[in-house]
Amino acid sequence: MSMLSRVAERLYWMSRYLERAEDTARIVSAYNHLIMDIPKGAEPGWDIMVQILDAQPHFEQRFRTVNEQNVLKLLVADNKAPCSITYAIQTARENVRTTRDVLPEETWELVNELSLFAQEVAPNSVGRRNRHAFLAEVISRCQTINGLLLSSLSRDHAYRFIKLGRLLECADMATRMIDVGVGDIAERADRFRAVDPLLWGALLQGLSAASAYRREVGPIVDRQAVVNFVFLAPAFPRSVKFCIRDIRNELGKLNGSEEALKVVGRIWRRLQRLNKQAMTQAELHTFVDEFQMQLSNLHEAIEAAWFRADRQ
Amino acid sequence: MRALNCFIDDVYNAQKILADGIVPADIVLESANYLGPCAGVSPRFGAWAHICGSDVxxxxxxxxxxxxxxxxxPSGVSYMIENREITKRVLPELFENYSILPVDDYPLKLYETLVALSPRARRRPNIVVLTPGIYNSAYFEHAYLAQGMGAELVEGIDLFVGDDDCVYMRTVDGPFRVDVIYRRINEDFMDPEALRADSVLGVPGLIRAWRAGRVAIANAPGAGVADDKVIYAFVPEMIQYYLKEKPLVKNVPTYLCMHDKDRDYVLNNLDKLVVKPANESGGYGIMVGPHSSRETHKKFVxxxxxxxxxxxxxxxLALSTAPTYVDGAIAPRHLDLRPFILQGKDSWVTPGGLTRVAMKEGSLVVNSSQGGGSKDTWIVESKS
Structure with missing residues (x-):
């Protein structure tokens, strides 16, 4: 049984937005822990969060000063900004609403409940006191939905497009995490070098990668090792390499995947070249930038091959 | 139903009934429901209206x-099935003593009706349900029937007409030919190429594909010509004319305001009559004379x-009532019954139907868009 392009596209976006909601919650949560550990005067600026999540235009529309309160208002509770957690959840819900018949029965209920929860609780979760509980709940509910799909969805087209969406979003978010570290450290004076490991540690936590890193690399956290781990760890499912390899596997099962596979091939070769070489901060920043461009090319190739109305 | 299909087939082809003066030609040909692009088409089995809901x-x-x-x-068939489901759950004892004819095989009967229309002889023709989308009030029913028939639920943007005049749906494995479209969008929105150009719900070229016989559409475009409250007044004559039979169930006496004599009577007796626009549905624009104010009467004049x-x-009419549960008590409420009739290769009538209830005390307006409710209805097999 084939699948309507429109349905495939909605499943793909549902999955991307769910992953985005979860990952944004993780990043905000990790940053939140970090700022409490860092000595006064060395705090990373909140504007980095805005930059990392491509939120500048929306931020500038609503606020003039960059501070914790405003950034969180935008990222947690703004229904209209595509970078916010509530927006991502709403959009995921709208996409499930019209595709529920190809998903396990409980999917719609879980996503709908998550959306009701976010609408109700997000506005009161901007302050430091309630923030953590809200973010943790969002992460846990997203994981429940992912678990349901993993355990009950037939391995057909529906599963494939959901998986592609999740993997691509996950790879994208991992590269954004690296950018947080690079961007922050580049701006900070040398006298605060001592807090670097704290920062990278927090980023690992943001990817739920802290314990995997410790077991594979060891307890010492430094920039080069974290970058290598996040990009190249062969067995960690949120590493960029792992995501790209899985994307390649899923693409191979679809008709008409030639163009998309070519883009994946280019991404793969770039990852191979990254191999363990030491890079300056500026070089790393450029690398991440270009890598994100390639991921966006991959999205366009997927869109052109399976979603676009004018292709046939 | 047979007579109505004969009528539709006639007016888009030979127009005998108009020539014989049984139905005045101008009220048919000048009606907004008469679609020029449908003239000269002869759908299989002479069936235009494959699915009909008649209000009794x-x-x-x-x-x-x-x-x-x-x-x-016509909509509401999913309510008929769901109402029966609920009755079985709430009052299971009743089903022990009566032999009640089942209604839940409707999606299957609909499937059989649609399969017989397929232009290609295939074991499982590709049937789709065409919906205007999630914001339509009957979207639930569209999804329900699609699932019940194992058919794809599509929107206009999912379909396109190829250079070969065949209709295809856009899938991740490429174009996939469609044999039968069960359409749930209004006919004037179906094809921006042949009908309303401003429609974004339709499929450009759909009428072309249908005229070429490459796809079957149920109900066929143009069927609405017989769904007009003025045409309704002529249905008994049609039955006589086409089938040489007498109608089994009467029409309600109807005054046509286009006739001077009828109009005079209507204008002088507004307080006794129900006035309806000829070309609306959903209970919009209706005036129930005895329940309306003088101002409303003046407006309708x-x-x-x-x-x-x-x-x-x-x-x-003093519509019959049935005991209805209202605010914790049982009270009489007026109602009507809509059985669904399928017609194609064979004819079939639901043994039951959608019973609609006017929830307001004394009200005669049963439409769900006007706050009406619904009930389960049984056809009980008698012991003989």
């Missing part, structure tokens, strides 16, 4: 009347004088 009422003498025939996109063709009037 009973008056104070217990006599049944046909109130109207919905031939465009103006409306009727301005556009007499578009108004009909019928005597206010």
């Amino acid at each position: 009422v009973r008056d104070h003498n217990g006599q049944f009347f046909v109130l109207e025939d919905n031939l465009r996109v 103006k409306l009727i004088e301005k556009d007499p063709r578009n108004y009909i009037a019928q005597p206010t």
Whole structure:
């Protein structure tokens, strides 16, 4: 049984937005822990969060000063900004609403409940006191939905497009995490070098990668090792390499995947070249930038091959 | 139903009934429901309206009347099935003592009706349900029927017409030919190429593909020509004309405001009549004379004088009532019954139907868009 392009596209976006909601919650949560550990005067600026999540235009529309309160208002509770957690959840819900018949029965209920929860609780979760509980709940509910799909969805087209969406979003978010570290450290004076490991540690936590890193690399956290781990760890499912390899596997099962596979091939070769070489901060920043461009090319190739109305 | 299909087939082809003066030609050909692009087409089995919901009422003498025939996109069949589901759950004891004819095989009967229309002889023709989308009030029913038939639920953007005049749906494995479209969008929105150019719900070229016989559409475009409250008044004559039979269930007496004599009567007796626009559905634009104020009467006098063709009037029937659960107590409420009729290769009528209830005390307006409720209805097999 084939699948309507429109349905495939909605499943793909549902999955991307769910992953985005979860990952944004993780990043905000990790940053939140970090700022409490860092000595006064060395705090990373909140504007980095805005930059990392491509939120500048929306931020500038609503606020003039960059501070914790405003950034969180935008990222947690703004229904209209595509970078916010509530927006991502709403959009995921709208996409499930019209595709529920190809998903396990409980999917719609879980996503709908998550959306009701976010609408109700997000506005009161901007302050430091309630923030953590809200973010943790969002992460846990997203994981429940992912678990349901993993355990009950037939391995057909529906599963494939959901998986592609999740993997691509996950790879994208991992590269954004690296950018947080690079961007922050580049701006900070040398006298605060001592807090670097704290920062990278927090980023690992943001990817739920802290314990995997410790077991594979060891307890010492430094920039080069974290970058290598996040990009190249062969067995960690949120590493960029792992995501790209899985994307390649899923693409191979679809008709008409030639163009998309070519883009994946280019991404793969770039990852191979990254191999363990030491890079300056500026070089790393450029690398991440270009890598994100390639991921966006991959999205366009997927869109052109399976979603676009004018292709046939 | 057979007579109505004969009528539709006739007016888009030989137009005998018009030539013989049984139905005045101008009220058919000048009707907004007469679609020029449909002329000259002969759908299989002579069937245009494959799915019909006829509203039946009973008056104070217990006599049944046909109130109207919905031939465009009649809805409510999913409520019929769900109501039965709920009755089984809430009152299971009742089913022990009676032999009640089942209604839940409707999606299957609909599937069989649609399969027989397929232009290609295939074991499983590709049937789709065409919906205007999630914001339509009957979207639930569209999804329900699609699932019940194992058919794809599509929107206009999912379909396109190829250079070979075949209809295809866009899938991740490329174009996939469609054999039968069960359409749940209004006919004027179906094809921006042949009908309303501003439609974003339709599929450009759909009428072309249908005329070429490459795809079957149920109900066929143009079927709405018989779904007009003025045409309704002529249904008994059609039955006589085409089938040489007498109607089994009477029509409600109908005054056509386009006739001077009828109009005079209507304008002088507004307080006794129900006035309806000829070309609306969902209970919009109706005036129930005895329940309306003098101002409303005056407003309708103006409306009727301005556009007499578009108004009909019928005597206010004392609709039958049934005990209904309202605010914690049982009270009588007026109702009507809509059985669904399928017609194609064979004909079939649901053993039951959608019973609609006017929830307001004394009200005669049962439409769900006007706050009406619904009930389960049984056809009980008698012991003989």
